[in-house]
Amino acid sequence: MHRAAGGLATAVGITTTLAPGPFLRQFGIKSDQTTGTAVWGWRMFGIRTALIGGLIVSGNPAARAAMIPVQAADQVTFALAARDPEIPTQAVNLARAISGTLILTGGLAAWLERRES
Numbered sequence: 001m002h003r004a005a006g007g008l009a010t011a012v013g014i015t016t017t018l019a020p021g022p023f024l025r026q027f028g029i030k031s032d033q034t035t036g037t038a039v040w041g042w043r044m045f046g047i048r049t050a051l052i053g054g055l056i057v058s059g060n061p062a063a064r065a066a067m068i069p070v071q072a073a074d075q076v077t078f079a080l081a082a083r084d085p086e087i088p089t090q091a092v093n094l095a096r097a098i099s100g101t102l103i104l105t106g107g108l109a110a111w112l113e114r115r116e117s
Contacts, residue, residue, distance in 0.1 A: 001109030002064055005102055006056025009067070012098060013050025017043050028090035067106040074099045 016023050020042040021031055052070060055063030075096065082092045 001105060001112055002059075003057050005067060005105035005109055006053045006063075008098075008105065009049050009053025009102055010057060011053075013046045013048070013053055016046030017050060018046075020046070024091075027094050028088040033086075064106070064110070068103055068110075071099045071103045071106070075103075 020039045021034070023046075024034055024039075024042065025031070048070075052063050052066055056067060078092050078096045078099065081087045081095075082089070
């Protein structure tokens with residue numbers, strides 16, 4: 001289960017890093033609504049997410065422990081973004097769903113691991 005969460009995080013991270021434009025279009029954000037700074041920020045998000053995901057896949061316990069707090073911080077960011085009328089609702093909802101999926105899979109993996117111990 002940890003590997004599933006890590007694999008999802010890695011896929012999202014790599015996609016965001018290498019192709020932020022198409023990734024953002026999936027969120028309903030058009031290229032004319034995106035600044036160079038926003039693309040750079042999304043790439044940094046992607047690098048962080050891919051790094052944590054890759055470390056989780058490799059079995060790194062610190063990365064496993066970091067997944068939920070990092071995603072919880074992202075959820076706070078998305079809640080703030082939802083209050084901005086310039087950010088498409090679709091973008092916020094999709095970001096919340098992806099992050100929520102990572103929280104759920106990471107939490108389930110941790111629960112199953114403790115249960116097996």
